[in-house]
Each structure stands twice: as C-alpha cells, then as structure tokens.
Amino acid sequence: MEKLPKDCQTKQDVRVEIDRIDNALIELFAERHTYVTRMAELKTDPHQAFDAERIEAVITKVRERATSLGLDDDQAEMTWRNLIDWNVNFEKGIIAARNNIK
Numbered sequence: 001m002e003k004l005p006k007d008c009q010t011k012q013d014v015r016v017e018i019d020r021i022d023n024a025l026i027e028l029f030a031e032r033h034t035y036v037t038r039m040a041e042l043k044t045d046p047h048q049a050f051d052a053e054r055i056e057a058v059i060t061k062v063r064e065r066a067t068s069l070g071l072d073d074d075q076a077e078m079t080w081r082n083l084i085d086w087n088v089n090f091e092k093g094i095i096a097a098r099n100n101i102k
Contacts, residue, residue, distance in 0.1 A: 029083075036087045040094035046101060049091035055084055 008014045043049060059077055066076035095101075 036090060037094070040091040041098075043091065043095050044099075046092040046095045046099075049088045049095060058084065 002020065003013055003017055005014070005017070008017060040049070059080060062076050062080045063073040066073045
C-alpha cells in the first residue's frame with residue numbers, strides 16, 4: 001500500500017516507496033521508448049533525428065512542469081537533455097542502419 005512521505009516512519013518505508021516510483025518510471029521510459037522507435041521508423045535521414053527547435057520546446061515545457069511540481073528545474077532539464085541526447089543517437093543509428101549508411 002502506498003504511503004505518503006509524511007507517513008513513512010522508517011528508512012525502509014521510504015525505500016519501498018522509492019522502489020515503487022522507480023518501477024513506474026521504468027515502465028514510462030519503456031513506453032516512451034516505443035514512441036522514439038516509431039519516430040525513427042518515420043524519419044528518412046539521420047540528420048532529422050536532431051531537431052533543435054523541438055528539443056528546446058520540450059526543455060521549456062519540462063522546466064515549467066518541474067517548477068509547478070516543486071522539482072528543481074535544473075535537475076529536470078539535465079535529466080531530459082540526457083534522455084534526449086540518448087534518443088537522438090538511437091534514432092540516428094536506426095535510420096542509418098535502415099539506409100545502410102556507415
């Protein structure tokens with residue numbers, strides 16, 4: 001059963017909740033990855049994987065949402081930039097492999 005932070009009485013209580021959240025995050029990242037994979041299937045050129053305008057729009061939304069939830073916006077931005085960088089490289093690889101580009 002979920003506990004609110006204020007209801008956690010021990011470190012183990014907190015760890016159980018962090019593990020629960022981590023499991024949910026992994027499921028969401030896996031779901032997100034299916035869409036990244038689909039995007040790579042729709043793009044025809046590896047250079048299309050990097051869209052600076054789209055990336056900055058996503059980062060702006062992430063920072064705003066983080067702030068509204070009381071999360072450090074710099075931490076959120078750093079996390080998303082790492083995720084986006086990985087996704088861009090993943091997409092480039094998929095597109096290049098499909099097009100036999102070395």
